[in-house]
Amino acid sequence: MQTNFDFSTNTLIIGGGPAGSTLAKKLAKNNINTILVEKNFAYDKPCGGGVKTIVFKEFNIPIELENKRINEFILFSPKNRATIDLSETPLSIVLRKEFDNVNRKIAEKNGAKLIEGRYKTLKHIDDYIIAQIKTKEKLITIKTKYLVGADGVTSSVRKDIIGSYPKAILSHYSNISSVPINNCEFHFGKKFAKKDYSWVFPHGDKLSVGTFLNQEKTSYKLFSNFKNSIVQNDNTQTKGFYIPLWQNKTLFYKNNVFFVGDAAGQVLPFTYEGIYYAIKSAEILADAIIEDKPELYEKNWNRKYKNKFKFFITLQKIFLGSNFMTEKMIKFFQNKQLQQSALKYWGGTAKPLNFGQAVLKILNHAIKN
Ligand SMILES: Cc1cc2nc3c(=O)[nH]c(=O)nc-3n(C[C@H](O)[C@H](O)[C@H](O)COP(=O)(O)OP(=O)(O)OC[C@H]3O[C@@H](n4cnc5c(N)ncnc54)[C@H](O)[C@@H]3O)c2cc1C
Numbered sequence: 001m002q003t004n005f006d007f008s009t010n011t012l013i014i015g016g017g018p019a020g021s022t023l024a025k026k027l028a029k030n031n032i033n034t035i036l037v038e039k040n041f042a043y044d045k046p047c048g049g050g051v052k053t054i055v056f057k058e059f060n061i062p063i064e065l066e067n068k069r070i071n072e073f074i075l076f077s078p079k080n081r082a083t084i085d086l087s088e089t090p091l092s093i094v095l096r097k098e099f100d101n102v103n104r105k106i107a108e109k110n111g112a113k114l115i116e117g118r119y120k121t122l123k124h125i126d127d128y129i130i131a132q133i134k135t136k137e138k139l140i141t142i143k144t145k146y147l148v149g150a151d152g153v154t155s156s157v158r159k160d161i162i163g164s165y166p167k168a169i170l171s172h173y174s175n176i177s178s179v180p181i182n183n184c185e186f187h188f189g190k191k192f193a194k195k196d197y198s199w200v201f202p203h204g205d206k207l208s209v210g211t212f213l214n215q216e217k218t219s220y221k222l223f224s225n226f227k228n229s230i231v232q233n234d235n236t237q238t239k240g241f242y243i244p245l246w247q248n249k250t251l252f253y254k255n256n257v258f259f260v261g262d263a264a265g266q267v268l269p270f271t272y273e274g275i276y277y278a279i280k281s282a283e284i285l286a287d288a289i290i291e292d293k294p295e296l297y298e299k300n301w302n303r304k305y306k307n308k309f310k311f312f313i314t315l316q317k318i319f320l321g322s323n324f325m326t327e328k329m330i331k332f333f334q335n336k337q338l339q340q341s342a343l344k345y346w347g348g349t350a351k352p353l354n355f356g357q358a359v360l361k362i363l364n365h366a367i368k369n
Contacts, residue, residue: 006140007035009034009145011027014119015037016036016041017150019279021104023260024112026283028111030286036108037116039116040116041114048093048173049095051091051093069090071090071183072084072184073183075329078189084333084339085340115133120133121160122147128144129143130144146289146294148258149264150259150263153262155263167247168245171213172213172239173211174238176231176236177206186199192211193211196212197211210223220238244267245267245269246265247265250264258294266281269316271312
């Protein structure tokens, strides 16, 4: 690889999804020289687009990007259902193509340089990195102090540094022509998604219907059964895409190369929320880069989220391990008081202990009933 270069920067970010654009926004705002490389400015990431409404206020994201406000979730188990009142913790649906595009534009306005091109390779030379980017016109080289892999679940940067992609599960989904469903539905139980869930999300003028499933061999069959239960004889194309499974021992950083968002597996277990945590994780990383203390990224992320992520893995194992426990979970959510304490924990306004106590209550309930 040649050692002369087209651009020189402090931080080169590969990937302009929620993680990459948030990082670029914050770094540029703090006068850190930043380049953001995105392979396709018109990319529409396969995604339900469900994100806590608080995200707009918390990260100063234009509220015009909210496509729909969701005030209720409906949870289904094979025998029961629970309606979850989200009026205190609403959820918004965003359309990813415009959401990502506008956030990249804000980063550019803050001073980041945007390049449409595909990351190809990197090389460490002394204490800096040279990366090669393929644009439509030519191959360019960028010299940088830090390089960030924000390039999603199939992160090429991560593959180059660690030799593997994040552990992930497959989802099957279709965006079908609208059926009159205005709230988000989550369907649990072996019939549609063993140990995971199937979902229905309003999405623009369509309905996003999908199944997350750890066992790929049966995933498609369960998905088509599920889709048939929502709408019969639908011929919309089914697509498949991976979503990371968070691992306790995740690599955050190696030789001035960081990983963030899906590239670091930072998706909340059980719920599979990735957008909010990609944004939050990028903020934590931005602070570490601004202070020029890379080690703060892992330390502060672990302090803020490690216990929560571990706790959600435990919840998933307990409640989705069998239809019996799934029924108990739905019963739990039928209790308005317990439901609201769970939502406060999910929304980040209650301490884990409160929800831990609630879990004990449900286990207690399960034993007694
Ligand atoms: C079917 C499905 C439904 C989902 N629904 C939800 C949901 O409702 N709510 C939620 O919170 N999460 C959801 N997720 C998860 C969510 O989409 C991700 O967690 C989130 O997008 C992660 O953001 P990111 O910025 O880390 O990565 P991404 O959004 O994947 O962004 C990575 C970016 O990197 C770019 N890129 C990739 N390779 C290169 C390269 N070589 N060079 C340059 N650029 C590159 C890509 O074009 C992309 O723009 C869903 C996921 C799936 C698969």
